[in-house]
Amino acid sequence: MxxxxxxxxxxxxxxxxxxxxxxxxxxxxxxxxxxxxxxxxxxxxxxxxxxxxxxxxxxxxxxxxxxxxxxxxxxxxxxxxxxxxxxxxxxxxxxxxxxxxxxxxxxxxxxxxxxxxxxxxxxxxFAALGPEPLSPTFTAQALMERFKGKRGKLKMKLVDQSWISGIGNCYSDEICFHAGLLPDKAIQSLTNTQMEQLSRSIPTVLQEAIRWGGYMEYPLFKEDRLTGGYNDQCKVYDREGEPCFRCSQFIQKEEISSRKTFFCTHCQE
Missing domain, CATH: 3.20.190.10 (MutM-like, N-terminal)
Incomplete structure (x- = not known):
């Protein structure tokens, strides 16, 4: 999607x-x-x-x-x-x-x-949508406030459009990898330091993906050389069994709430 x-x-x-x-x-x-x-x-x-x-x-x-x-x-x-x-x-x-x-x-x-x-x-x-993760108001403090007192797995909150809008299956995995956090980590267990890192990783990954044209399979027009460029930049998504770019351990795949999820158990905690 x-x-x-x-x-x-x-x-x-x-x-x-x-x-x-x-x-x-x-x-x-x-x-x-x-x-x-x-x-x-x-x-x-x-x-x-x-x-x-x-x-x-x-x-x-x-x-x-x-x-x-x-x-x-x-x-x-x-x-x-x-x-x-x-x-x-x-x-x-x-x-x-x-x-x-x-x-x-x-x-x-x-x-x-x-x-x-x-x-x-x-x-x-759009009244039911959560905040835009590329907005200047999307800060570590704002993220902490949204997660305060809540429970659940990190990935499922990242893809919940009522909490943060625009993130889906691919980028939730990429964000978790960038932040060094496992997708099934309980959000109530996140430390302030981890939350701050997550607040930086979200816009960083999304902006990099925009720079590379996202992961769409098909070009938008005949001479389009931008769309889909992020396919080759994914660090974990859809890379099951391939070596991690950081540690060379194999990327693993599991299902979290029926969503395919990719991660490195060595680089993420």
């Missing part, structure tokens, strides 16, 4: 392609991918201009000039492609937004969605 770095990479690249451009045509091939009737969606989106694109947690928001927002959540298996009919991937497309000769193809939206909502309702949709 795309996480914060993947969606931030999409935001940056799509801003270069789409910002200020008018949507000339809309095609919806799967009605369940949108939240309105097809006619309503097409009527309110066609002819509108994309003023800017923002991100909140794992969501992208396409802000239109008619006081509506296209709210995207790719969920598991969703991705996008920007291109022309000549170079588009051989896939099924749930939604297509056209910008003259170029199209933005939404692919794999079986669990994901592209919702059209009034701009005034955006904050309400």
């Amino acid at each position: 795309p996480e914060l770095p993947e969606m931030e990479t999409y935001r940056t690249l799509l801003t270069e392609k789409m910002a200020g451009k008018t949507i000339t045509k809309v095609e919806i091939n799967r009605e369940k991918s949108v939240n309105t009737t097809v006619d309503f969606f097409i009527h309110h989106v066609t002819g509108s201009r994309v003023d800017f694109i923002s991100r909140r947690a794992k969501h992208l928001l396409f802000h239109l000039d008619n006081n509506y927002v296209l709210l995207l959540h790719l969920m598991l298996g969703g991705w996008m492609y920007w291109g022309t009919p000549a170079d588009r991937p051989s896939r099924n497309f749930q939604v297509i937004l056209s910008f003259g000769e170029y199209q933005l193809y939404f692919i794999g939206l079986r669990l994901g969605y592209l919702h059209l909502i009034p701009s005034a309702e955006v904050e309400e949709r």
